[in-house]
Amino acid sequence: MFISVHLWLKLTVLPNLITAIPGPRSRELARRLAASESRNITYLAADFPVFWERTDGANVWDVDGNRFLDLTSAFGVATAGFGAHRQRQVFAAQGATLAHAMGDVHPTALKVELCERLAAVTFGRWGAGAGKVLLGNSGFEAVEAALKTALLATGRRRVLAFEGAYHGLGFGALTVNGGEFFKSPFRAQLADFADFVPYPRTAAELAKLAPLMAAILSRGETGAVLAEPVLGRGGEVVPPDGFLRLLRRLADAHGALLVLDEIYTGFFRTGKMFACEHEGVTPDLICLGKALTGAFPLSACVGRAAVMDAWPRSAGEALHTSTFLGNPVGCALALAALDFWGHADRERQIAAHAAAWRAALAPLRSRSAVAAVRGRGLLWGVELRAPGAAGPLMADGLQRGLILLGAGADGRVLSLAPSMALTMAEIEFAGEAIGELVRERKTQSSILKTTTGKRKTS
Numbered sequence: 014m015f016i017s018v019h020l021w022l023k024l025t026v027l028p029n030l031i032t033a034i035p036g037p038r039s040r041e042l043a044r045r046l047a048a049s050e051s052r053n054i055t056y057l058a059a060d061f062p063v064f065w066e067r068t069d070g071a072n073v074w075d076v077d078g079n080r081f082l083d084l085t086s087a088f089g090v091a092t093a094g095f096g097a098h099r100q101r102q103v104f105a106a107q108g109a110t111l112a113h114a115m116g117d118v119h120p121t122a123l124k125v126e127l128c129e130r131l132a133a134v135t136f137g138r139w140g141a142g143a144g145k146v147l148l149g150n151s152g153f154e155a156v157e158a159a160l161k162t163a164l165l166a167t168g169r170r171r172v173l174a175f176e177g178a179y180h181g182l183g184f185g186a187l188t189v190n191g192g193e194f195f196k197s198p199f200r201a202q203l204a205d206f207a208d209f210v211p212y213p214r215t216a217a218e219l220a221k222l223a224p225l226m227a228a229i230l231s232r233g234e235t236g237a238v239l240a241e242p243v244l245g246r247g248g249e250v251v252p253p254d255g256f257l258r259l260l261r262r263l264a265d266a267h268g269a270l271l272v273l274d275e276i277y278t279g280f281f282r283t284g285k286m287f288a289c290e291h292e293g294v295t296p297d298l299i300c301l302g303k304a305l306t307g308a309f310p311l312s313a314c315v316g317r318a319a320v321m322d323a324w325p326r327s328a329g330e331a332l333h334t335s336t337f338l339g340n341p342v343g344c345a346l347a348l349a350a351l352d353f354w355g356h357a358d359r360e361r362q363i364a365a366h367a368a369a370w371r372a373a374l375a376p377l378r379s380r381s382a383v384a385a386v387r388g389r390g391l392l393w394g395v396e397l398r399a400p401g402a403a404g405p406l407m408a409d410g411l412q413r414g415l416i417l418l419g420a421g422a423d424g425r426v427l428s429l430a431p432s433m434a435l436t437m438a439e440i441e442f443a444g445e446a447i448g449e450l451v452r453e454r455k456t457q458s459s460i461l462k463t464t465t466g467k468r469k470t471s
């Protein structure tokens with residue numbers, strides 16, 4: 014029997030909603046969560062969220078049996094797709110033999126192999142000598158490991174960071190976040206060691222940045238220049254070419270370390286294994302997480318060996334560790350992911366996906382509600398004209414079976430971090446669906462002028 018490609022997609026992978034959204038089981042779970050979880054965590058509303066039950070590729074099934082198309086890789090984690098690189102088998106096999114060890118006391122061979130492989134895929138591949146690794150769990154822990162390393166290596170306490178940057182929410186990482194939203198309630202407990210400069214969007218802004226940074230760095234108090242190579246949660250801002258080279262040059266000139274937070278951009282999110290490779294810049298420390306495992310809370314701060322050796326040799330008590338450091342399930346998943354990312358075809362595959370996304374999103378540029386469409390690789394932002402406009406579009410997208418996120422300080426960027434699991438036809442479908450979402454909202458006129466409820470961004 015002959016069926017058209019479109020019908021086949023509709024039957025197998027495109028959204029298939031069989032209940033109202035959220036469905037009855039999601040609503041019931043929301044009711045229970047409202048009574049049992051800190052009310053600050055999960056955004057609960059009449060139209061949000063759906064509770065996930067199962068994933069595969071770029072699809073999510075909720076507890077009511079609805080099938081969604083995920084355009085976020087679930088916070089940029091499942092870049093290769095849900096269940097990719099043998100995740101399920103690795104989980105099952107590792108979980109069955111050794112699910113936990115004693116990370117900094119009696120570790121595993123997996124931890125040894127992962128540290129070796131992480132050093133090889135970064136400093137080794139860059140021809141920059143030996144690298145050494147400090148593992149963590151959440152991404153913010155890798156950032157905090159980098160902050161501590163920079164202090165030990167340079168003896169300088171200040172960090173130069175960027176407005177709009179997001180590095181996570183532990184107190185150290187929070188201090189170098191470049192926005193007020195997450196910081197202001199906790200200001201009384203935050204330390205004062207960060208200086209902020211604007212993240213450049215244009216060549217003209219980049220030109221202004223150089224003297225500003227030089228003025229701060231020339232005080233001789235800055236141990237680290239910390240940057241995201243593409244501003245992720247800050248709104249998918251791709252800086253002008255030369256940004257990372259400028260940071261490298263200024264850090265070198267003023268005795269600071271260059272720390273790149275590639276927790277979001279690492280592992281081909283922007284088209285190269287690491288985003289710093291677009292400019293051929295080697296950092297002193299790189300922070301990794303998210304797609305490093307594709308499914309498990311494991312992060313890493315990888316540094317030039319000479320810098321990392323600023324840490325004293327352990328005399329029996331590590332200065333920076335945690336109970337689950339180097340968890341064997343996480344290590345096994347990361348090793349499987351590194352095998353996948355190391356394949357010679359990845360860059361070409363991502364380039365094909367990037368071109369498809371560019372084409373699928375291009376028509377949005379002419380929409381009056383859209384201020385800009387920008388991105389690189391598998392990281393795209395649709396900037397809307399009205400503050401807060403991304404939230405209503407996320408909810409509208411959910412009603413059409415699309416999982417979306419918002420970004421940007423004032424919630425006006427629709428953030429797309431899709432996985433490689435989408436087919437070209439699905440990308441085309443997603444582009445058209447987003448176009449319709451923008452058009453529908455515009456006719457309801459809310460994304461041109463109003464700010465509605467705030468939703469989780471990423």
Ligand SMILES: Cc1ncc(COP(=O)(O)O)c(C=O)c1O
Binds near residue numbers: 152156182245275471
């Ligand atoms: C660039 C960047 N750094 C750090 C983090 C924090 O990672 P985590 O939420 O795993 O702590 C994020 C999370 O989105 C991120 O995008």
